Amino acid sequence: AQSVTQLDSQVPVFEEAPVELRCNYSSSVSVYLFWYVQYPNQGLQLLLKYLSGSTLVESINGFEAEFNKSQTSFHLRKPSVHISDTAEYFCAVRGFQKLVFGTGTRLLVSP
Amino acid sequence: KAGVTQTPRYLIKTRGQQVTLSCSPISGHRSVSWYQQTPGQGLQFLFEYFSETQRNKGNFPGRFSGRQFSNSRSEMNVSTLELGDSALYLCASSLEVGRTYEQYFGPGTRLTVT
Numbered sequence: 001a002q003s004v005t006q007l008d009s010q011v012p013v014f015e016e017a018p019v020e021l022r023c024n025y026s027s028s029v030s031v032y033l034f035w036y037v038q039y040p041n042q043g044l045q046l047l048l049k050y051l052s053g054s055t056l057v058e059s060i061n062g063f064e065a066e067f068n069k070s071q072t073s074f075h076l077r078k079p080s081v082h083i084s085d086t087a088e089y090f091c092a093v094r095g096f097q098k099l100v101f102g103t104g105t106r107l108l109v110s111p
Numbered sequence: 112k113a114g115v116t117q118t119p120r121y122l123i124k125t126r127g128q129q130v131t132l133s134c135s136p137i138s139g140h141r142s143v144s145w146y147q148q149t150p151g152q153g154l155q156f157l158f159e160y161f162s163e164t165q166r167n168k169g170n171f172p173g174r175f176s177g178r179q180f181s182n183s184r185s186e187m188n189v190s191t192l193e194l195g196d197s198a199l200y201l202c203a204s205s206l207e208v209g210r211t212y213e214q215y216f217g218p219g220t221r222l223t224v225t
Binding site for chain 1: 167217
């Protein structure tokens with residue numbers, strides 16, 4: 001069965017600092033990985049995805065994630081965060097006809 | 112293209128009542144999934160429908176049910192509501208192209224049971 005572990009429940013960071021949100025997965029089948037972002041009182045928005053090919057994937061707003069098969073990780077990074085990046089971030093792995101989510105990491109960006 | 116829409120956005124019900132939530136997927140998407148989000152349990156999969164058939168079901172009691180119509184719109188029903196059913200219910204649709212299973216979520220329905 002597939003599972004996802006997000007070790008950090010909350011990550012505080014100052015504006016313009018770099019950030020890394022950690023995600024480790026467990027899967028016995030082909031791996032499809034996703035990062036979703038949830039802003040307050042909203043649904044989930046797809047941030048980026050790894051399906052195959054290049055292990056480094058990027059989003060349009062400066063986030064990137066690297067698929068590391070040997071370490072079973074898919075960490076999310078951004079070199080310089082903005083106040084508007086404050087949100088909850090969920091890592092997910094494709095299970096059998098469903099997504100299996102981690103418990104989420106709340107990113108708190110302060111001035 | 113319009114995104115996934117869910118109605119109503121907010122709902123307050125009393126214990127013992129039943130509730131029906133509605134979800135309209137992105138045009139052309141045939142797969143609809145439902146998730147329950149709570150602070151304690153996180154995001155939990157409820158069920159998934161494809162072409163009006165339930166293909167997968169999560170570990171929820173039989174009080175939770177759903178259906179999908181020929182136009183891919185979906186409803187979920189919760190009967191005999193309990194306080195613990197208070198949650199954000201999210202619907203997601205998928206095009207099901209190949210094996211990507213990329214899902215797009217609606218804004219959710221916030222259900223409060225008193």
